[in-house]
Amino acid sequence: TQLLEQSPQFLSIQEGENLTVYCNSSSVFSSLQWYRQEPGEGPVLLVTVVTGGEVKKLKRLTFQFGDARKDSSLHITAAQPGDTGLYLCAGVFNKFYFGSGTKLNVKP
């Protein structure tokens, strides 16, 4: 059983659409990270959120940490083909616990 559940597993959208990816757990984490992974490469960190309720923006990407520090969401505004990839959340509590990932495909 995964400690972190991500939804949806797969998402295929047209360029310009908005989307939200969710990362949920029954456990409390000291922080939560979001990574993006492209085919044939290792994951690369996008953001770390630490405080319950925290919102961080990275250009068109908005990350939110739940008030209880058990869940997080990633919202992409006006998606572009360059956003295509596998998005992974990782909860940090002594070690790193990864979700199963959301595979995003943005069609031009």
Add this chain to the structure above:
Amino acid sequence: NAGVTQTPKFQVLKTGQSMTLQCAQDMNHNSMYWYRQDPGMGLRLIYYSASEGTTDKGEVPNGYNVSRLNKREFSLRLESAAPSQTSVYFCASNPGQGYNEQFFGPGTRLTVL
């Protein structure tokens, strides 16, 4: 800086063969990790080393051994490979404090026939 390097990039083994996956980092990080990535499963921690001279089991350690050779290098050994170990293996490192960023290598794609 090369960051985290892994060798080999690809490997095919027969059931029962042994091999060692190599990982090195040049960022002077204290902690190093080995993960496996399978479709629909995300990344699962096999073993980690919080600092030079220490190693600990992760979620899925069975069938693997590790060696933290020095601060730079952390190797993963499969003593008797099984088809269930077919996966993509990633090595990662981080400075070793709480929620710092993990830096990943490019991965090794292993197939066990």
